Amino acid sequence: MTDHALASAKPAPKSLDHTRSRSVPIAVYLALAWLIGMVVIALLADVLSPYRFTAPDLRNRLSPPGNPLHWLGTDELGRDVMSRLFVSIRISLLIAFGAALISAFLGTVLGFVAAYFRGVAEQLVLMLADFQASMPFLILALSVLAFFGNSLPLLIGLMGLFGWERYARIARGLAISASAQGYASAIHQLGARPVRVYLRHILPNIASTLIVMMTLVFPEVILLESSLSFLGLGVQPPMTSLGNMVGFGREYITRAPWIMLAPAVTIILTTLAVSVLGDWLRDRLDPTLR
Amino acid sequence: MGRFIILRVGRALITIALVVTFAFIVLRLSGDPAQIILGPEAPPEVLAAFRRAWGLDDPIWLQYLHYFGAIAQGELGRSMRDGRSAIEIVAERIPITLALTVPALVLKLGIGIPAGVYAALHRGSLTDRIVMIVSVAGFTIPSFVLGLTLVLVFAVQLGWLPSGGQDSWRHAILPILTLGIGGAAILARFTRSAMLEVLGQPFIRAASAKGVPWQDVITRHALPNAAIPTVTIIGFMVGTLIAGAVVVESVFSWPGVGRLLVVAVANRDLAVVQCILLLVAATMVISNLIVDFLYGFLDPRLRSAKGQKAAGGQP
Numbered sequence: 341m342t343d344h345a346l347a348s349a350k351p352a353p354k355s356l357d358h359t360r361s362r363s364v365p366i367a368v369y370l371a372l373a374w375l376i377g378m379v380v381i382a383l384l385a386d387v388l389s390p391y392r393f394t395a396p397d398l399r400n401r402l403s404p405p406g407n408p409l410h411w412l413g414t415d416e417l418g419r420d421v422m423s424r425l426f427v428s429i430r431i432s433l434l435i436a437f438g439a440a441l442i443s444a445f446l447g448t449v450l451g452f453v454a455a456y457f458r459g460v461a462e463q464l465v466l467m468l469a470d471f472q473a474s475m476p477f478l479i480l481a482l483s484v485l486a487f488f489g490n491s492l493p494l495l496i497g498l499m500g501l502f503g504w505e506r507y508a509r510i511a512r513g514l515a516i517s518a519s520a521q522g523y524a525s526a527i528h529q530l531g532a533r534p535v536r537v538y539l540r541h542i543l544p545n546i547a548s549t550l551i552v553m554m555t556l557v558f559p560e561v562i563l564l565e566s567s568l569s570f571l572g573l574g575v576q577p578p579m580t581s582l583g584n585m586v587g588f589g590r591e592y593i594t595r596a597p598w599i600m601l602a603p604a605v606t607i608i609l610t611t612l613a614v615s616v617l618g619d620w621l622r623d624r625l626d627p628t629l630r
Numbered sequence: 631m632g633r634f635i636i637l638r639v640g641r642a643l644i645t646i647a648l649v650v651t652f653a654f655i656v657l658r659l660s661g662d663p664a665q666i667i668l669g670p671e672a673p674p675e676v677l678a679a680f681r682r683a684w685g686l687d688d689p690i691w692l693q694y695l696h697y698f699g700a701i702a703q704g705e706l707g708r709s710m711r712d713g714r715s716a717i718e719i720v721a722e723r724i725p726i727t728l729a730l731t732v733p734a735l736v737l738k739l740g741i742g743i744p745a746g747v748y749a750a751l752h753r754g755s756l757t758d759r760i761v762m763i764v765s766v767a768g769f770t771i772p773s774f775v776l777g778l779t780l781v782l783v784f785a786v787q788l789g790w791l792p793s794g795g796q797d798s799w800r801h802a803i804l805p806i807l808t809l810g811i812g813g814a815a816i817l818a819r820f821t822r823s824a825m826l827e828v829l830g831q832p833f834i835r836a837a838s839a840k841g842v843p844w845q846d847v848i849t850r851h852a853l854p855n856a857a858i859p860t861v862t863i864i865g866f867m868v869g870t871l872i873a874g875a876v877v878v879e880s881v882f883s884w885p886g887v888g889r890l891l892v893v894a895v896a897n898r899d900l901a902v903v904q905c906i907l908l909l910v911a912a913t914m915v916i917s918n919l920i921v922d923f924l925y926g927f928l929d930p931r932l933r934s935a936k937g938q939k940a941a942g943g944q945p
Contacts, residue, residue: 470641471648474866474918479873479891479910480652486895486903487656563772567877570774571892583772590778590881594786604775611770 368620371613378610382430389423394578402596413598415589424580425602431581432607435496436561442500443561444554447507452538454508455515465512469505477502478567485573495574499565503557510553514546548625555618559611566607582607638922642915647698649911653904654697658690701908707901709894716905720887724872726796727879727886730805731871737810738817738867743860745814746821750829750856751848761818768815777808777881794883805882809875813867820863824856831855858929865921869914873906 381388390410391397397410397418405413405421412421454465481498488494515538518524523545527537566583568574575581577588582603589600672680688696706716749761784804785793792801828834829852837847867874876888883889887906894902 467641467644467648471645474645474869474914475649475911476870476873476914478876479907482876482891482895483653483903483907484656486898486900487659489898559770566772567774570772571877571880573892573895583774586774586778590774593778593782597782597786600778604772604778608771608775612766615766615770 365620367616371616371620374609374613375617378429378433378606378613381426382433385426385430389420389426391420391423393419393423393427393580395419395423402592404596405598412602413596415596415599416592421599421602424585425582425606428580428582428585428603429606431575431579432562432565432583435492435499435565435575435581436558438496439499439502439561439565440554440558442497443502443504443557444507444550446500447504448511448543448550450504451508451511451513452515452542454512455519456534456538462512465508469508472501472505477564481564481568482573485568490573490576492575492579495565495568499561502561502564506557507550507553510549511546514549515542518542518545552618552622552625555614555621558618559614562607562611562614634926635923638919642919645915645918646911649908650698650701651694653907654694657900657904706905706908709899709902716901719902720890720905720909723885723887723890726884727872727875727888730802730809730875730879730884730886733802733806734809734813734875735867735871737806738813739864740814741810742814742817743821746818747825747853747856749818750822750825753826758822761822765815765819765822768812769819771812773808773812773877774881776812777804777878780804780808781881794881796884801882801884805875805878805884808878808881817860817863817867821856821860824859825852828852828855854928858925861921861924861928865917865924866914868920869917872913873910 397414397420399418400407400410400414401418402416403410403414403418405411407413410420410422412425414420415424450465450468454462481502484498485494519537519542524537524542527541528534532541562582565574565581566586569581569583570587572584572587575584577584585603586600586607589596589603592599704717708714709716709719712719745761749755749758752758781793781804784791791803792798793804795801834847834851837851838844842850872887873891874888875884875886876891878884879886879888880892887909891903891906893899894906
């Protein structure tokens with residue numbers, strides 16, 4: 341409110357973006373900085389890690405943080421917690437990014453299919469969406485893992501089924517209202533094929549909403565992956581992920597809580613950062629969402 | 631109203647059918663069902679008899695119908711581990727889980743709804759901010775981290791409560807708190823935004839403009855309308871009573887349905903997993919059905935088919 345009042349009181353602002361960028365809260369900068377840091381760590385995990393994440397240091401087992409050799413301490417085999425943390429960040433982010441992209445793609449395609457064909461196809465998509473939304477995803481995921489065993493590609497694919505129904509519902513609703521608008525029918529009249537209308541014209545118009553949706557789903561994907569890995573049913577050793585580290589660290593919670601705390605704090609701060617950024621983006625780009 | 635009920639019950643049945651179909655597809659994709667249901671040690675003649683009895687040489691659509699029929703009769707197979715019926719194994723764990731989830735639900739409702747309503751009514755106050763910060767924390771802290779933190783503080787540092795097991799009521803306190811705090815935070819945030827949305831509606835202004843005391847505006851006009859979206863999320867929470875504690879039960883070694891599921895998945899005890907999956911689907915569907923009827927009861931606008939279309943058409 342005050343921002344608007346200030347903006348209108350001042351002599352014509354140069355551009356809308358200019359006035360907007362001034363009111364970015366500090367929390368958003370912090371969130372962005374944290375996420376960039378996470379991505380950098382994920383990309384450069386090999387270079388940044390002081391040790392190999394599986395390398396034991398038997399003379400320094402369960403060493404507390406602050407050890408000049410191991411800044412974040414070591415675990416029960418003397419493996420460097422910081423190195424393990426870096427590799428875990430890489431794996432967890434890889435799964436979360438992969439899954440978020442798959443579910444955004446799947447949901448948008450199904451939403452467009454529903455919007456284009458209407459009728460039976462639409463009812464089918466909506467029914468599947470209702471079904472997906474009404475089942476706790478963790479249970480579905482656990483059943484699939486029980487039947488098929490576990491591997492990283494399967495895990496990413498499985499996580500990619502999480503949240504598609506939200507993209508589908510939104511993409512469908514927006515595409516239906518967009519195709520009723522002048523620009524879509526104009527392009528259609530010009531002779532563009534439906535695929536072109538949807539991908540080149542409608543998609544860019546609704547992309548901001550879908551991106552906001554992605555930031556809302558992303559933290560949940562991270563939590564889901566870490567929960568599965570915590571239960572010992574997600575990422576399997578010797579590979580490590582954030583949830584996995586917490587799960588194994590829990591056995592040393594009395595003697596060496598840092599093994600568990602380092603990844604736990606990372607999970608919390610990362611989901612928090614994405615949420616802060618997502619809320620801010622939502623307010624900027626699309627206040628109608630929730 | 632009759633049409634409304636028929637539509638909703640029909641949708642519930644379709645959802646159940648979808649879950650059964652899901653189980654069927656997954657089961658068929660993962661290998662020979664005779665082997666899976668009877669276990670790896672089953673002798674070949676038993677397997678052959680089973681295949682004949684279950685019609686596994688039949689075309690796939692016929693098998694699908696048979697599978698449906700078997701499940702309708704409660705034929706859910708036997709556990710690979712001790713050969714007992716899967717239903718029996720799951721059933722004896724249900725009360726153990728409910729001992730955690732029911733008190734946790736009471737805690738969620740008892741804290742979450744009043745906190746959300748209060749925060750909405752005092753928007754921008756210190757209490758509102760505290761409620762919002764705590765509810766963001768509730769969203770971003772995974773339940774296993776919350777649980778382990780509680781263990782670290784109350785079991786390891788202070789030594790007040792046991793860290794795991796199921797020997798006395800004191801063992802239930804930390805898991806109930808873990809479930810309750812997280813859920814209360816989510817419910818508070820949801821209630822707050824539902825309440826804020828209602829408070830911004832013209833009819834609230836109209837009611838207070840015509841001289842209705844503020845107290846009555848809240849209780850007669852705002853709360854019933856805010857209850858409608860809130861009921862949805864409560865319905866989801868009721869639906870997860872049986873399987874909503876998978877992670878928390880694992881943190882506290884509580885031998886309920888969730889723990890059973892994790893162990894069954896790890897051992898690939900498919901009959902038990904399938905039984906839990908169907909049980910969870912049934913509870914979710916039934917609680918959704920109750921929510922739908924509550925909707926119709928709370929909001930007469932939704933009873934008509936037109937209102938339903940409008941609700942379904944929203945992005």
